[in-house]
Amino acid sequence: MNDSESNARTAPGAEGGPGLDFIREAVTEDLKSGRYSYVRTRLPPEPNGWMHIGHAKAFSIDYFVAKDFGGTCNLRFDDTNPAKEDMSYVEAIKRDSKWLGLDCGDRLFFASDYYEKLYDLAVKLIKKGVAYVDDLSDQEIREYRGTAVPDKNNITMTPPGRNSPYRDRPVDENLDLFARMRAGEFADGSKTLRAKIDMAHPNLVMRDPVMYRIRREHHYRVGDAWCIYPMYDFQHPLSDALEGVTHSLCSLEYEIHRPLYEWFIREAEVFPSRQIEFSRLNITHTVLSKRWLLRLVQDGVVSGWDDPRMPTIAGLRRRGYTPESIHDFLGRIGIAKTDSLVDIQLLEHCLREDLNRRANRVMAVLRPLKLIIENWPAGTVDELDAVNNPEDASAGTRKVPFSGELWIERDDFAEVPPPKYFRLFPGNSVRLRYGYIVTCTGFDKDPATGEIIAVRCTYDPDTRGGNAPDNRKVKGTIHWVSADRAVPVEARLFDKLFVAERPMDVPEGVDWVTTVNKDSLEALTGAYAEPSLAEAMPGASYQFERLGYFCYDSDSKPGSLVFNRSVSLRDSWAKIEKKQA
């Protein structure tokens, strides 16, 4: 167990006092009162999209609550809507949850494996007289339920619903009809099985909810074996019960369904699972909705579910996020019932903190400008020692070649320096990281365009390694790459996917897809890196000194490496610049 993991939960067994979130408090109480003698949770994804960090929050709550109380956690796919589900999503979700360390092992289940048992339970409810076959159309069901009616003040009122004319069919007839529904005797949508509860119930979901619908749709697992499919409200509590789940943890949107959850469990006389709700995760400048994410993929706004700008687990992984940083983040945001919008900077902070500890440093120049050292002995190369990770001595050192022509960052030279600028400008000295102290003697300009094409300087041979023997104060240190030994690389820089803090809040009539940040991706194809980076492997993360953390991207090919910027370094110069502007 590492720090970030332990951060994601609190010590189990406490008496329910300070330090426990409200869910762990409730679980503690349930164990103490004897309501349950063990703890079992479940992760219930529907395989209709890839896992995003909002799911990761839910998953980690389920997983760690179980773990904290010595219980177990099931991974169960809630696959009861064949129209939207697919095996590729199952595989993606399994892969991503495993990568996060939320590995349920062989506790892998599918609601579709319970179809037969669920059917039997439906029959049981019919026999008890609390379920009936209805012939109303979907439109009629909505109307009978008590549709919205604007009153004189244009305020939505909800009148009591009316009973369906088929509500009081005899049990035998319901049994017969339901069997024939399954047998495929009726057209899609022509009949439903409904729970007989209360059409005047103030909670709309209790107004005789649909339990089964007829839908001739090929299911990715059961094929064409069924033409009736159970609805979530019926299937979910009973699947939980069948698995002996004690605590069914879900997001706030299901809160209003809890009475129904309890109704089905009571009427079916099955294991009394308990549903507890918490608030779902929202993050600034992004969206955590499968529907929205799917649209981004389908419209080609991003390159796929694993585009590094996506808040999906696959996207975050490709961006360079580590499981540890994600768990750290999830631990810090906590668990509550208030609607929240977490600052994306917190996520980035967690990544920086993790990578600062573990990523090796390397030098790379993103926007190159030639630096010519006029007094460098022609043709000679110096091999300098560079520290791999100042945060971790065991990472060791490496050799970096230095010569008379280097690439430096275009931003690190100014013809006319702005206030407080202490990098290269005519007459000024800077330290070349791990190299020598150089003094700018001038620069070359393209007479036609006015573009600066090279900077000239002299070096001080006594400062090898960057030390000034005379204790001279050199304010600036810049990074560099030897021009003749540089490895050409492509660097991809990312910015927030949406400019707006809350992308969901689009003005009326505006298609939200048009509000994506057009500048969220910047590919720098002419970048150079020090030779050691040629060895970069998939999954590797580096700190490009002074620039940020970068990871090897899967688009890399031998001889043409691509690196994604996971997150920039904290940049206090950027703040000064901003203030000056």
Next chain:
RNA sequence: UCCCCGGUUGUGUAAUGGUAGCACAGCAGACUCUGGAUCUGCUUGUGGGGGUUCGAAUCCUCCCUGGGGAACCA
């Protein structure tokens, strides 16, 4: 305003009748061969009114305000 659930610094979360704390962000400074890292300090909060109590973020009440709910989706 038919039903349900929430409101603690800018953001997220603690405090479970007894000093309103922590983290991120922000600001200021120290240090530094990354304008990185690290360290120090600072600002800002219990939605409002009444009530109970020696004492209320916490309990009661009214108001205000945000979210969710009327799919043969999950």
